[in-house]
Structures are given as C-alpha cells and as structure tokens.
Amino acid sequence: MRPKIFQASGMAGLRSLVAPGFRFGSGARIWDPMSRPSPQTSDPGRALVLFSGGQDSSVCLAWALARHGHVETVGFDYGQRHGVEMWQRQVVRREIAAQFPQWADRLGEDHILDLSGFGAVGATAMTQERAFEVTEKGLPNTFVPGRNLVFLTYAAALADRRGLKFLVGGMCETDFSGYPDCRRDTLDALEGALNLGMAQDFVVETPLMTLTKAETWSLAKALGGEDLVELILEDSHTCYRGTRGERHAWGHGCGDCPACELRAKGWTEWAAAGRPDLVP
C-alpha cells in the first residue's frame, strides 16, 4: 500500500509561503520563496545549510545564498554506501561560486561531521548492501530513524560555535515516503528544543517543505535561471547506488532506485509543464 503522504502543517504554514501574484503552472500551488513574512526576511544573517550535495540541498544552498549574507555548509559522513555524494557536494559548491559571482562572497566554510556511529545504528539499505524494501510501517528501508533530528542537533551545535542563526534544510513533507522526521511539526518541536537546550534563537528554515519535486526545479530556476538548473542537473547527486556515469534528462544516476525514480518523476513533470519558474 502506498504510504500516507503527510499534509502541510496547516493553513498558517501554507499562508507563510504564499505571495499574491505568484503561481506555479496551472495554479496548483501559489508560492514565492522570498515572501515568508517573518522577522528574519530582511536580516542579512548568518546561515548553515545542511548540504549533502543532492538536488534538494543544492537548491537550498542557492536559496540561502540569495537570502542570507553569510552561508556555511555542513555535510554528514554517516557511513553512506558511496563517497560519491561527498565528492559531488564539493563540486556543487565550487560551481555555484564560479557561476554565480553575486553569491561567491557569501559562501563560507564547509564542515564535515563524522556520524559513522549513528550510521551503524540506522543499519538500513542506505548503508548496507540490501535490497530496497518497504517496511511494515510503510516506509522504505532507506529510512534511517530520526536521521534529520540527529543532523539538525549536530548542525545546531556547530552553528552555536560558528555564530550562525539560521539552519537551512531540504526536508519536505511531499516526498513519496513520508519520513516523519521531515514533517514541519517535527521540526518546529525540534527548533523549540534546540533553543531551550542551547539557550539560542535558531530558526530552522525549510524552503522545500511544501514543494513537489517538480516545484523544486521551479524554485531552482527562479533563483538562478537555467544556469542553476543545469548546474544542479549535472553536478548534484541523488542516486542511492552512487551511479553517475550516464547522463539522463534528469541528471546522473542508476535510474531505478527510489531516489532516482523520484528525481526523474519530478523532472518529467516540470519539463512537461514547460519548465516554469515562479511566474506571475
């Protein structure tokens, strides 16, 4: 049975992302990434992007660079099957700085945190040579329980030391798999816990939270045009199998793991809609 897709976190969450006059394609969603009416909108703040080198976190990095004055990145080494994504994240960083000079000065240090012990606890298909399956909870066995909670907690500790206020992640409620640690409700609770536990005022920003994979491409185009779309197509890495060789229309990958299937589906939808950005 297809797992339940978690709903957006209520109308308040939706309204915060809606800007009058902007709509995607046929109007299925109305959304403007720059419109979130919160006090930090005009804050030339310091941000930390949870950056894996995948499609989603690459778009998040561009989003953060367009929004914040200083942006650092953090990657987690938790025993991934393949080092490919750790390599590609450096390529994405380098290419963004080279192709978007307006963002180059804002792109700060990269950090890698070793979470190999957590990877051992997870012990799922993400880190072992096991077939992809759907578990009894309706989640793919690529799901590492609580992964984003752990990542964000480590990120917050790093952000505390680095003086970074905004924690930016590509978590998304519209993924096919409905990871419970990607829900905005979960992240709101974690944001509160982090701020209490670290005596901080972190803001956890999730620009992709209510977007489909097709709309994530729209956001990329709105932020950096077709140049950014091409950069993400060519250099970001999503495939669970670590395959890069062949270039498909939607980028590199094996083409039949769940990550590739999701990426290909989103690309196909976006291309079929005429590759829109966030058009008036």
Ligand code: ZN
């Ligand atoms: Zn794949």
